[in-house]
Amino acid sequence: MLLWAVLAVVVVATNGCCAPDRWSAYQLKAGLELIKGSPKTQVGLSKIYHDTASERSAEVIKYAAEGEKNGVKIISDHKNKRLYVINLKTNACTVHNFDKPFRRFCTDSSQYLYDIKLGYGDNSLTAHEYYNELGPDDGKVGHLYLVSDACIPLQGVNFGLGKLDFLISSGWGSFTTDFDDSVFVPPSTCPPLNFSQREYGVNIFDVIRNNGPLKYGKL
Template sequence: MLRGILVLTFVSCCWAGCCMPKQWEGLQNVIGQSVTSGKAAAFLVTNVISYDGTNSRVALIMNSTAGSVQTVIRVIHNYNKGIQYNIDLLTNKCTKSKIVGSIIPACVPDNAVKGQSVYFGGGKNRLPGDTYFWNQKAPSVNVDIGLTVSPDGTECYPVGEVATGTANTARVFETVGFLNITKGINDPSVFTPPPSCNQVPITEGTFKRRYRFLGL
């Protein structure tokens, strides 16, 4: 995947609006393109996400395709320990790096502007939604975000997201879809790294968050 291009480090202090449950699981599909020095690169990423805000940890299975290159990586973010584990499921190689900051709350950010209310589908099974827009700025990054969420009482669930702008000299455009979201963590062992990671040293490089809604 396009590491080092679509990434940034930021610390957010204020979150407002609706939030997802503290613990949830689901799918995130990302389709996008970046243009660097006039060269375009398309990519497709499917993330199986387990988000545990209660214990400050996130686990993912990331299946990505960029051109003809495919990677399948298990990723664990343990914010209490300040460590990210990367386990390449094609080679079984484990690497560890530092995490800076805390877990990003799964909430609509404080600087978001609410747009119109919409619904998906039709008839008795239509799904209501609310749209939000904001600009994410950091050094070398200027990205506009559009997010649609489906409200459910005091909580909300993301449905779709669009991100477009500039990240680290590259022009980027991404569309994101969220599917099959359920409350709770079905299998807590997804947050436990395999034994092959035990003796691996932590690299000096630090994990950098993406600019999207969940920083993933």
């Protein structure tokens, strides 16, 4: 049986749906980016956690880009307006102001395209394709993704538009609604927030793509 079958089923309409209030999943990404005509590759595995009630999310990212292995954990505490970035090897931590609203995984801001059947016979499910674009006009990111009847993401493709030249393919699996809240607790190495620090917003494309190793340090 498919892992997604354990989650409650909700009706998906063309006007959108939302994932459960609390969920966790693995995400596998593989991508290609062109920088001044030179191709760069990356592959990464993430574990993602979302909890709507406490307005917290976390992502543990381990990836390789051009032969370099890297890792980072990002904890977003929206209620307390704090974002923690932790180096997975050294446990070094930085803390930033984070005044961003918590957002559930929902499809209502995306364009519904069509339905597709994945798998065969009893080991199959119906998926729903959506599309949206994010970012400024000269650097938009296109996003095509499939969700299940339970509004769980299954597959996705991100690609650069305008001045951005990259393609990232994603797959999701091992979904669960049962996990320990300790994943949201920052380590003791995280210092108190210094008011001189500026507001900070993590763009996951910056982490996954090739400037991630430069920004967060080699492991």
